[in-house]
Amino acid sequence: MMRRLSCCLGVTLCCAFAVWPGRPAPAVEAPAQFRVWAAGDSHASGDFQHGYESVAVPLRQAAGLVSNAPGFDWDIMVDAGDCCGGQGPPGDAEGQVLVDQYRSLTKNYREDIYHVAGNHDADYYDLGAGAWFSKWVDPTGAHTDYSGVHPELRRFAVDGTWERYKFQAGNILFLMMSDYNSAPPPVGRGSSREALKGGFPAGAVTRATFDWWKQQVLSNQDKIIVSMHHHMLRDTTTWAKHITKKGFHGSSGGVEGSGYLYHIIENPDPENFEYTPDAHVFEDFLEAFQKEHGRPAIDLWLGGHSHPASPTETVFGQGLTETMWGVTFVQCGALTKYHAGRRPMSRLITFMPGRAQAEIQLYVHSETRNERKYKVQRHMDLGWFEEAAKTVTLRHPFVAPPADTRPAPSSVYGF
Numbered sequence: 001m002m003r004r005l006s007c008c009l010g011v012t013l014c015c016a017f018a019v020w021p022g023r024p025a026p027a028v029e030a031p032a033q034f035r036v037w038a039a040g041d042s043h044a045s046g047d048f049q050h051g052y053e054s055v056a057v058p059l060r061q062a063a064g065l066v067s068n069a070p071g072f073d074w075d076i077m078v079d080a081g082d083c084c085g086g087q088g089p090p091g092d093a094e095g096q097v098l099v100d101q102y103r104s105l106t107k108n109y110r111e112d113i114y115h116v117a118g119n120h121d122a123d124y125y126d127l128g129a130g131a132w133f134s135k136w137v138d139p140t141g142a143h144t145d146y147s148g149v150h151p152e153l154r155r156f157a158v159d160g161t162w163e164r165y166k167f168q169a170g171n172i173l174f175l176m177m178s179d180y181n182s183a184p185p186p187v188g189r190g191s192s193r194e195a196l197k198g199g200f201p202a203g204a205v206t207r208a209t210f211d212w213w214k215q216q217v218l219s220n221q222d223k224i225i226v227s228m229h230h231h232m233l234r235d236t237t238t239w240a241k242h243i244t245k246k247g248f249h250g251s252s253g254g255v256e257g258s259g260y261l262y263h264i265i266e267n268p269d270p271e272n273f274e275y276t277p278d279a280h281v282f283e284d285f286l287e288a289f290q291k292e293h294g295r296p297a298i299d300l301w302l303g304g305h306s307h308p309a310s311p312t313e314t315v316f317g318q319g320l321t322e323t324m325w326g327v328t329f330v331q332c333g334a335l336t337k338y339h340a341g342r343r344p345m346s347r348l349i350t351f352m353p354g355r356a357q358a359e360i361q362l363y364v365h366s367e368t369r370n371e372r373k374y375k376v377q378r379h380m381d382l383g384w385f386e387e388a389a390k391t392v393t394l395r396h397p398f399v400a401p402p403a404d405t406r407p408a409p410s411s412v413y414g415f
Contacts, residue, residue, distance in 0.1 A: 035348060038080070054336050116179070125270050129163075139158055164205075343380070
């Protein structure tokens with residue numbers, strides 16, 4: 001079914017692009033602002049089993065299609081991962097649930113959404129690191145027949161792989177890093193021969209990904225730099241603490257370092273596997289750069305993983321938006337309602353041309369929490385939670401990208 005749909009969509013795209021290149025560019029002005037919707041942790045297939053569409057509902061809300069939920073415009077979405085939520089690797093059924101819910105888009109392209117993989121999106125390593133994520137989420141557009149992602153429709157082209165990639169919008173450089181959870185334990189899920197269960201929640205990247213990130217940061221100091229990983233860094237926001245006993249993530253594949261980006265994989269080869277626990281290489285670099293240069297190395301670090309219970313949540317003295325080493329760390333919240341049963345929420349980050357500031361707003365996507373878990377509900381209005389709004393400082397004034405001259409999504413996708 002997915003292949004037939006993609007073939008039909010391909011015909012529509014060919015027709016659209018047959019006339020698009022030859023048309024004169026419309027006389028449009030550069031946008032007055034650029035809006036980045038930051039979300040994650042939809043755990044879509046798990047919520048779907050409870051009758052809740054954790055991806056489709058927020059998309060409909062943003063489009064103004066849900067009563068009592070204020071709509072809002074967005075230019076791109078960056079998704080912090082955990083599209084799935086099982087205790088084993090996801091399969092095609094989970095991928096199909098996700099792709100089906102993205103068909104709720106009406107005002108934006110599917111290609112306006114940029115993802116990183118979370119710990120729950122990982123395969124066993126002998127099934128291929130990043131195999132499911134590449135097939136169904138597909139940031140590079142290599143598996144269009146399954147994901148529905150057409151790379152030629154990206155407003156901002158992707159450069160890289162599922163594990164690490166970048167794209168640029170105006171003078172904002174986005175550095176996207178996936179959690180590398182297809183690794184031997186205790187770092188990751190292991191092999192299908194072992195068939196271990198658990199989320200293996202401690203975050204990991206390879207040394208090659210860290211080196212890539214560092215090089216990108218050092219060679220792009222003239223740009224606003226936004227980094228995204230599924231996990232936050234140690235001691236930055238809620239739950240990003242070193243926990244060695246039973247804590248926030250329980251025993252789902254290990255507790256130590258479960259709340260932050262903990263492991264550096266020195267050699268990902270399972271036969272010669274090497275890793276460094278509690279590596280804190282990102283933290284050390286950011287701290288050393290600020291001390292040496294008197295300014296932060298990057299502007300924003302976006303992540304998810306530790307589903308906040310409320311917009312004002314504070315744990316270990318840390319809230320959802322904190323500043324360290326001059327960098328603003330933003331816990332984007334979780335879209336899921338049933339995986340851990342917390343409050344579905346996301347962020348909207350607005351950049352304005354000529355201003356070295358960004359506005360960060362928090363959107364509440366559900367009036368109640370998981371009714372199955374919480375008998376006493378604390379009602380919260382849908383929409384913007386004004387108390388959580390913040391204005392943060394950037395290292396450079398924002399320079400907007402050229403106006404979007406793509407045809408309306410409806411004319412391309414045929415809805």
